[in-house]
Amino acid sequence: MSNLETRPAERTCTAGEQHAGVELLMARDVPLGGPRAMSVRRTIPQRRRSLVGAWCFCDHYGPDDVSRSAGMQVPPHPHIGLQTVSWLFYGEIVHRDSVGSLVTVRPGELNLMTAGVGISHSEESPAGRRPPVLHGVQLWTVLPSADAAVEPHFEHHADLPAADVDGARVQVFMGSLVVAGRRLTSPARTYTPLVGAQLDLPPGGRLELDTDPAFEHALLVDAGxxxxxxxxxxxxxxxxxxxYVAPGPxxxxVTAGDEGPARAVLIGGVPFDEDVVMWWNFVGRTHEDIVRARADWMAQVGDAGDDGDGTQYAPGAAGRRFGQVRGYDGGPLRAPALPDVRLRPRERRA
Structure with missing residues (x-):
């Protein structure tokens, strides 16, 4: 999913300070803008904590009634330096990208897109008959610098490992997790040690998860x-x-209350030891990385001009970096204006 904010802030993402006990990160509502707007609840990045392992972005949306609307409509847009992890609780989304993928993702299935040096994609609710409700999460992970320029590629995994324990269910979509003595490992390709899993618990249910003490973890609660x-x-x-829980345990x-069932998403990983700059749909290491990616995208979509800092670009220049999305009924998104401030990555905090 694109970050459709019209004035996205350029943000330096750095591993946060460790916190005793459970650190609570509240969501903020983010309207994604435009005539087909949808609103999401965003927990990371934020000022207090911008990363959990390599996880750098968490949008939680729905349940939205899409039976009488266009549903999700995200035109072709670019990414660099990250993986997009699409995970649904209800509904369907059609994914198209510039490496030729055309896939419909459904609940319990994973769409994983690795941007690397550059990719573009679109996401939309299927036309015609479709499930009436759309509900899920959009997550991003940072690629380490050694893999930031990997060739872009896409994976769809419909058969993911799961375990049922005392009425609770765990399904692992990224990395691995030990549940009731059994290690569940997703077939999805990862570039840093991490985990992503959906947890469903009955009323009063309790899950004990064996975890890597080197990982920090966070639990996004969807319901209950x-x-x-x-x-x-x-x-x-x-x-x-x-x-959020710091490394160590x-x-x-995870325990559900007695009033009803609960659903949550667990993410975690080894604390990411590189500082990165994130703006709009781009993850880089420097301000210049972001400026160049924006210029390359704007050149590709046909806008001539000046980025405001002397960087010139013209239609057709660098037009191969992000490729072309075929089959989407509409034009690509244009990048927002860059902020007036120049940011440099801070040193990693202990």
Whole structure:
């Protein structure tokens, strides 16, 4: 999914300070703009914490009634330096990209797109008859510098490992996780040690997960009352919030309240040891990386001009970097204006 904000801030993402217990990160509502706007709840990046392992972006949307609207309509747009991880609870999304992929993703299936040096894609609700509700998460992971310029590629995985334990269900879509003594490993390609999984618990259900003590973890609650990594009031993570736990625990406990079932998404990984600059749909290491990617995209979509800092671009220049999305009924997104401020990556905080 594109970040459709009309004035996205350029942000330096750096590993945050470790926090005792559960650190609660509340979501902010982000209207994605345009006549076909949808709103999402964003928990990372934010000022207090911009990364959880290599996870750098978490948008939570729906449930939205798409039976009488166009649903999701995200025109072709570019990415560099990241992986997009599309995960649905309900509904369907059609993905097209510049490496020739045309795939419909459904609940329990993974769409994973690795941007590398540059890719473009579109996402839309299927035309005609489709499920009436759209509900899910859009996640991004940062590629380490050694792989930031990898050739772009796409993966779709419809058969992902899952385990049922005492009425609860765990499905791993990225990395691996030990559940009831069994290691569940996703076939998806990752570039740093990490995990992503959906957890479904019955009322009063309890899950004990064996975790890598080198990982930091966070739990995004979609529905229900959930306690994370403890039983006290400080361990409660409300719906739409993200509960963060620093590295150290070898086991994490997730508990649902008695009032109803609960659903959550667990993300985690080794703390990312590189500082990155993220703006719009781009992840780079320097301000210049972002300026160049924007210029290349704007040249490709046919806007001549000046980026405001002396960087010139013209239609047709660097037009091969992001490729072409075929089959989407509409033109590509143009990049927002760059911010007036120049940002440099900060040193990593301990």
């Amino acid at each position: 009352d959930v306690s994370f990594a403890g039983d006290g009031p400080d361990s409660v993570v409300p719906p739409a919030a993200l509960g 070898e086991r994490l406990v």
